[in-house]
Amino acid sequence: MALDEATMRKIARLARIRLNDGEVKPFAAELDGLLGWIEQLSEVDTAGVAPMTSVVAMKLPQRADRVTDGGDAAAILANAPETVDGYFVVPKVVE
Amino acid sequence: MTTEMTLTQARAALAQRKISARELTTAHLAAIENAKVLNAFITLTAERALAMADASDARLKRGEGGLLEGAPLAIKDLFCTQGVRTTAGSKILDGFTPPYESTVSAKLWQAGAVMLGKANLDEFAMGSSNMTSAYGPVINPWKAKSGPAKGRDLVPGGSSGGSASAVAARLALGATGTDTGGSIRQPAAFCGITGIKPTYGRCSRWGIVAFASSLDQAGAFARTVEDTALLLRAMAGHDPKDSTSAAIPVPDYAAGLNGGVKGLRVGIPKEYRVDGMPEAIDKLWVKGAEWLKAGGAEIVEVSLPHTKYALPCYYIVAPAEASSNLARYDGVRFGLRVPADDLIGQYEATRAAGFGREVKRRILIGTYVLSAGYYDAYYLQAQKVRARIAEDFTKAYERCDVILTPTAPSAAFAIGDQLDDPIAMYLNDVFTVPASLAGLPGISVPAGLDAHGLPLGLQLLGRAFDETTVLRAAKALEDAAAFTHRPEPLP
Amino acid sequence: MSDNLIQGETGAWEVVIGMEVHAQVASKAKLFSGASTAFGAAPNSQVSLVDAAMPGMLPVINAECVRQAVLTGLGLKAAINLVSVFDRKNYFYPDLPSGYQISQYKQPIVGEGVLVLDLKDGGQRAIAIERLHLEQDAGKSLHDQHPSKTYIDLNRAGAALMEIVSKPDLRSGEEAAAYLEKMRSILRYIGSCDGNMQEGSMRADVNVSVRKPGGPLGTRCEIKNVNSLRFVRQAVEYEARRQIELLEGGGTVTQETRLFDSGAGTTRTMRSKEEAHDYRYFPDPDLLPLELDAAWVEKLKAGLPELPDEKKQRFVGDYGLSAYDAGVLVAERATADFFETVVDPKGKKRDPKQAANWVLSELFGRLHKDGKDIAQSPVSAENLGGLLDLLADATLSGRLAKDVFAAMFDSRRPAADIVAERGLKQVTDTGALSAAVEQVLAANPTQVAQYRAGQTKVIGFLVGQVMKATSGKANPQAVNALLHKALG
């Protein structure tokens, strides 16, 4: 198997998803299967092909520099699991 | 029965005051109540629906009704609705009530439509069977009359399974959906109704929970092509809040619907003949071409040579974008939080508990293909292949105006089947994914039944922003197919 | 450059520094949302749904931020890329709501440019700029409000930043600080950043490594978010010493992110960045490539203001100022404008050197003492010009002019008014002065004798006595002439 358990754990860590010990192996196996299937893309000759960067044929629209939003901290905080004095709160981060 | 009306019929009845919006809404709420077993809705908004219906009645009385005045609709629970819980079918959005309304749903309310509730879906729209919803699977109102699935509950397809099931079971006159790789067209086919995914950029993505930003597109379900056209017209249009929304006027799709297909060149892509496809589907496809030919269309064989690479390409691009789009579900500002001593622990516990298995699988594969050392081999190559696929369509449309294919390689299957093999499940979208990658419009029209009495759909694809032609061809197909089958009403 | 070498126990070491300056773009609204960028508001009150990364929210770019980035690129004589791409930089941090920062990675809006450093010895050195890209700022994490919690304020989240990256061309803490100062000057001239380092509008990540002169580059450490010129100097000096000691002790430098502790003047490992990052950059699918019109860029270029380097050159060439004086005058556009108003209001030229002296010593000295900047100067450029005119036509002596200047500073009034009111007009009339001269000669026989005995330097004392007797109003040249004449 190309995708080993250590790699699987590393990926899960990057994605911030805790996998318990029982999950690592099956996920690794599934991902490995999918990667094997996806591998066929390398058959396609893409020399000189520019990667698709936009699905619609249009230019990036730009907006004017005007303040049109904000000013409603209550709405921003309304769904938060924990707030204090208008701040979001998380466990302490040590810099 | 009131809920048997099409949207078009209901509009006429409302305009003539033969029925009130309140009566229409009440009938649909009762039907939903009776169809709880289908699990088509995650959240019902009965009170709001009645209030909206009353407001519609007041406007209709004054002769002021909008395009969809008084029409009760189901809204896929991926559209954020102000003041109404929005879940995306996931536990991770537990308790989330948006303080904003998605552009598409806002346009529907502006046109006078009535919200019945939020329709069930695959978690974060990731799935083709509606089996991944944290709120339980949706059941397809159709039943197999024979074969291995006889007597079992069937999937409605996905990810917009609740929307499709609701419209097929007469619980709503129409519904919104979103289609990332086939999530409108495939469930429409499985449920024997019509579903359109317009061109990428036609409907605003603002306020729709994102799955894969370069593929996600809102669309509509209804029981007729005309109804679908009406819904799409109300939903579509430029939105300055979405940088990928096209500033192109929305035509009156219903206006030219009966124009027929005389002189229209219909492309049949030879690469869509796949191994192991049920004979009924192949036959229906041939029949579809004959119907259009009989209507005066010219049938041409076209080639989309990179078709076989569309699915693997999609399963790089979509998970990659999803892995990033779903990073915001971190238990800090909204939704589920599973407390832990330190921040990283909290992130990991929250996301482990909040996401279902399929979502985790896609986030993990997306994270992998973007990670250091793999980007070029996977993501970059996929975006190049995607350009090739788009180029295939451009070339094909030099020879034809629309493309006709089956919508899905099978009819609806039983709940629980195909679950253990992700690739088998992903193959459901083999005919819908290529157009998604190219951003092109597509519609599924119910056209016949398989050997076990289950509906099958045919798909029509068009040029970018040419939904008008797609809808016109779909109407011709609908007329020729004269599909009058419907699921047995629930007891 | 050899002055920059640091002596270690094993010989000389060279410090190699590259800078990443983060400058907040001067705009009313954020880069991708319509929330305000104003400083100092209540927590989370300047946050849009987009900034908070609510589900389904989408970015739309602010045209002004694009314009400012291009102007800045032009000011750094850099290549403007007509097509640039916004990428997502993925990492989890609570002040980064979406879990990714929209930034520019492979295709930035601005390519290679140059910044000219003015060295202490009057020389110059070109520092290569590698790139400038646009990106979102993060929110603010407050770690000191609660023993076990971190508080998050997203007011700054999504504000536009220009990240300006230099090549590793700097060689000392002094140079690094000078680079930052010059960058600040250019940004302020252009108006693309207010340069307020205290408010965090401008901050630098300083990449430091050491090597034996001429040797291969050493392993670098990145010191994050240093926010004053003094701190940059201190951080580099401390970090270079630390690395040298480490290497000379037989150790190796680990590539890492470090924090500058401004209280202790030291750097330390940043624990939250210890984990190896894998940012998984990819083009943001919510945005299309940013395409600029070549003609539009040309128009911006044509409208660019005169920048400090050109202005300095002109001040030296046209006004005959020393490179040093010119350099100080052009550092702030407001100062340069003030000076030019003093020296040349509407074509009526005043002596530029004299004007420069007055601005740099009298005015700056007093402003500095009062903690004011040039914009707050109670003496306007017009009024300072008026004072110089009174000096030029001998209405005022140098000494009187200084008194008048002090009065102007306190009262904000023109020099002529103060002169008239206090009767300070200089006395040059010989008749009026000779009485005072006679008196002084009579009262100081000792000095008169000394002068006559050849100690001519004593005349200074006698001039002073006459000035004193006339309350400083006497014209010193006239007094001098009269004294010489009287003493034969």
Ligand SMILES: [Mg+2]
């Ligand atoms: Mg940096």
Ligand SMILES: [Zn+2]
């Ligand atoms: Zn940066």
